[in-house]
Amino acid sequence: MTTKFGLRKKLAGTTVIAIGIGMKAAGFGTPAVAHASMTQKELAEAVRNYQIPQGSMDLALNRLADESGVRMIYRSQLTEKLKTSGLTGNYTLTGALDALLLGTGLHYRLSESGESVSVVLAQAGDVVNDASPRGAHSLPTIDVGAAQAQPAQPASRGGGSGRYGAGASNGKGALGGRLTGYNAATATSALKMDAPIMQIPVSVQVVTRQTMDDQQAISVKDAVVSNVSGVTLQPSFLEMLKIRGFSNSANTYKNGLIEYRMRGLDTTNLQSIEVLKGPAAMLYGRVEPGGIIDLVVKRPLDTPYYSVEQQVGSFGNVRTTLDATGPVTTDKSILYRFNGEFYRTDSYRNFVSDRNVFIAPTVSFHPIEQFRMNIDFEYQRRDYVDDYALLPASGGSVANIPLSRYLQEPNLTTKYPDKMDKKRIAYDWTFDLTKDWSLTNRLSYTNIGYSVNDTSSSGFNPITGILNRTVSFIRGTDKNFATNLDLKGKLTTGVFNHAMLLGFDYFNTFTPPYLSYFAPINTINIYNPTYWQLANPYRGPSYLMLGQQWTGVYGQDMISFLDDKVHLLLGGRYDWAKYSINSNSSTAFLAQATYATQSANAFSPRIGISVQPLPWITAYGNFSRSFGTNNGLNQGTPLAPQRAEQFEGGVKAEFFDKRLMLSVVYFDLTKTNVPTPDPTNARNTLLIGKARSTGLEVDLTGQINDQWSVIANYTHDDVRTVSGSPLNPLTEITTQRPVAGFVLAGSPRNYGNIWLKYDADGMFKGLSLAGGVNASGNFFGDNANSFVLPGYALINGMIAYSTNIEGLTVTAQLNVKNLNNAIYYPSSMDRFTVQTGVPRTFLGSLRVEF
Incomplete structure (x- = not known):
């Protein structure tokens, strides 16, 4: 040299x-x-x-x-x-x-x-x-x-790349951080510390901002399902998915803090979505063992950026979004970002509609080099006619009726539509104590008022087509408070380098007494429905009050040695949990209310090791245990706490100069006290003694070369009851009791996705084409394994063109989902709750950035 x-x-x-x-x-x-x-x-x-x-x-x-x-x-x-x-x-x-x-x-x-x-x-x-x-x-x-x-x-503008690097000719910080590519090098949710994914001895996948934009994913469900292995839909009034076969009913987080009982989660103000697989109780406490979903919010930039996008699509879909960011002060110590959305759509189903207004301003403070703080605000108002899955099974398959048919009672749902009013404030700050040690505090408070009209069913006669229905009015408010304090640092002892974490967190959710009515209404013939004839008006009200507290302390050490080729992860957490529930039939009893309360403590360990013999490949393994409460009652008694443990091992590899990442994972996950709905009583929950999920996950994300990008994944998962009720063939279909050896409802054995994108160069530069297939094998629709939902394959596509017009970046885009217009059923909970898939839809957009 x-x-x-x-x-x-x-x-x-x-x-x-x-x-x-x-x-x-x-x-x-x-x-x-x-x-x-x-x-x-x-x-x-x-x-x-x-x-x-x-x-x-x-x-x-x-x-x-x-x-x-x-x-x-x-x-x-x-x-x-x-x-x-x-x-x-x-x-x-x-x-x-x-x-x-x-x-x-x-x-x-x-x-x-x-x-x-x-x-x-x-x-x-x-x-x-x-x-x-x-x-x-x-x-x-x-x-x-x-x-x-x-x-x-x-x-x-393809996956893994961007037309403009930050500070390139447009000077807008890579168009507001949109052009992130499909692959992410780090994921903070895995360890609550910055660490390359290649070194982390756990499975974590990231849905990037560019993935959401390329696929025009409006909801979090749209963004995660099909882009990440091991994730499937679940019929629910709340924002629930299944990860590795188990529901994530309380496993949605935002910037590391729990988002409890959320509804209508939107991607408008999200920079990325991280999916951490397997039990994560060691860091997050009350979590389902399948994994967690962590929503990462967009942060303000110190260079001005503005974006307006108009989307128009099938079924009256209209969505307008705004993104604006830049400095507030000349020294750039105060920055702002504002994201807003107006959204309205009807549906392929009769009577169904959705209206949503969402605004999310964020302010960042950086007064001195050692201190940084972000303050987030959110307001969301949603008014919608519910489209809860109410399609019944008939014999060994699904009842054959048009997808457009509405089986709830429009006399109620259109006259009294569901409403949600959400207000959230949160902050996070970090102070650098020294070069290697820092202190981080996060806090969030969410107030969600809601009004829900839901219809469920507990009986269907396939000969006459008569469906028995029960309707409920629920009015209430959820108040959720969460905070944590993390001390992170690095030190060296001999040949060992330590990345250490000590933390404390607290979560409290309280639902004041809320009003609920449950009553049977008139039956409906699903083959020849008659609406607007409401019978059996609501009976006496019930008042329910819920409360939950969770406190945990945890410690973790990531030990690196042998020239940074071996990384040993050691961690443990101790939790104190309390769950209370009260139900009364009238207001007169509220003063004398008695609570069914359950308290439990537990220790949750996690150990893992990754070995990186060459810079491009890593082999890893881990063992973890988790602990969590179950919400709801079984015959008036709070459900027993759930516990789970998992063994996991896999290989991660990077190709093409680290632009493309491959992950192959095997897992063996068991869970005790698995909650499952009681089809004979909507207000009761059954428990499975033990269930097991074992399988293989393959994820491939990133860029093959400057023109080609890919997202591909495959899941093989066997999810079944290990210890349950004895089989009674005469009553099994009615009771839906989990039986040892039976597969859990809505659990396909094989499913996967591929999305391939091409970014043209030369004279066609600015043009992008993408297409792919989302496929699933058949699966049982209920715990009794009494009927089967058929497999399916959906063809999706995208075409976009981006150009500069007088200093503005203008992008026109068209996406189509289910191009082949397949009739499919992505999920099911029992014989009366089958979810239908959306038919062919088009969504066009025009985005202007400057």
Whole structure:
């Protein structure tokens, strides 16, 4: 290697060091291309793919140097306390530096000479323009002298890339952070610490912002199902999915804090969605063992960005969204971001409609280098006519009626539509105690008022077509409070490097006495329905009060050794939980209310190890246990706590310069006290003694090359009762008792998805085409395994074109789902609750960004 130091010069108090490097260091392979052979413009506009995790600025700059082939020289005192949000995707050199230095108060400019690339660091506000820093402090400089390979093709808007790197020619921070690609290098939900996914000895998948945009995913369900292995739908009034065969009834989180009993979760203000597989009680307490879903909120940027999008689609779908962000103060210590949505749609089902208004402002404070704080506000108002799954089974299959047929009572549901009024405030702040230790506190409070009219069924005569129905009015308010405190740090003991976490969290949910009516109404003939003849009006009211408290302390140590090739994860948590429920038949009893209360304590351990013999491949394994309460009553008694344990092992691999990630996982998960609805009594819940889920998950996400990107996954999962009730063939269909050896309802053995995207180059640059298939094998629709839902395959597609018009980035896009218009049933809970799939839909959009 030959290094030539140029003359040190002074410009307005700012030191510039010009460095020219003729070749890369020995052992790194190819010789460098002399800077003299490339103009400064070519150096600045050459595009590379970067996969740099968030965290230490020092490590990020070193990673940038490694991945770009440049050599950087700088004083570590300037950056040792700085953090960066990382970098994923295709960026120019200047775009990459912009993204990494975002929010640090440091700026740079390129030297006027094309013989080297000199980066001048100056405090924010001191650089008046690119040519003449004025009044800048004398600071160390980052001098980039590089051996660049031939310039890559300009990045497109495809998965794993973006047309603009942060700070590239549009100057808008990669279009507000939208162009993230399909692959993510880090996931904070797995350990509550920044760590590369390749080193984490657990299974975690990330749905990126670009995935949501490319597929026009409006709801969280739309974004997660099919893009992540092991996740399926579940019929529910709440925002519930199944992960590894088990319901995630309380497992939706936002920025690490629980979102309890949520409804209508939207993607408008989300930057990504992380799906952590397997029991996560060690970090999150009250969780279902299949896994958790963590919603990561968009954060303000220090460069102005504005986006307006209009979407129009099938069944009267109209959606308008706004995204605006930028600095509030000139020193950029206060930033803002505002996301808003208006949404309305009808349905393929008669009488069904949905109206939603959602606004989410966020403010970030960064008054000093050591302290950062975000404050989030959310307001959501939703008015909708419910479309709960009420389709019954007939014999060994589903009743054959049109998908448009409505089996609830429109005389009630349209006159008294469901309503939700949600208000949420949350904050998180981090204070850097030292270079290696920091303290983080999060807090959220959510108030959700709701009015729900639901219809269920407990009987169907397939000969006459008569469906017995029970209707309920529920009016109430959920008040949820959650907080945690995390101390994170690093230390070294001999040859071992420790990444440590000590934490405390508290969760309290309280539902004041709320009104509910349950009463049978007139039956309906599903083959020849007659509406608007309401019989059996509501009977006497019932008042129900719920409460739950959860307190936990936890500790974790990620020990790295053998030249950072082996990572041992050790962790444990102790919980104190309390669940109370009261039900009365009238207000007169509220003063003398007695509560059915259950208290339980438990220890939840987790241990894992990952071995990375080569930088591109990791083998890992883990064992974990979880503990959680069950909501509801069984014959008037609170349900016993659930417990679970899991063994998991797998392989992770990165290909094509870390642009494409493959994960292959085997898991064996058992759970005791599994709740299941009682089909004979909607107000009662049954328990399964033990259920087991074993299977294989395969996920492939990222970019194959500059034009092709992919999301592909496959799941093989056997979910069945291990210890349950004895089989009584005469009553099994009616009681739906879980029987040992029977498969749990709505659990397909095999399912998967592939989504392939092409971003054109050359004369068609800006054009994107994508298509894929979402497929599932057949599965039993109820715990009695008395009927089967057929397998299906759905064809999906997308075409988009993006261009610049007078400084505006304009993108037109069209998505189609279920192009083949297949009739399918994605989920079921029992013989009276089968969910129908959405027929062919089109959704077009026009987005303007500036």
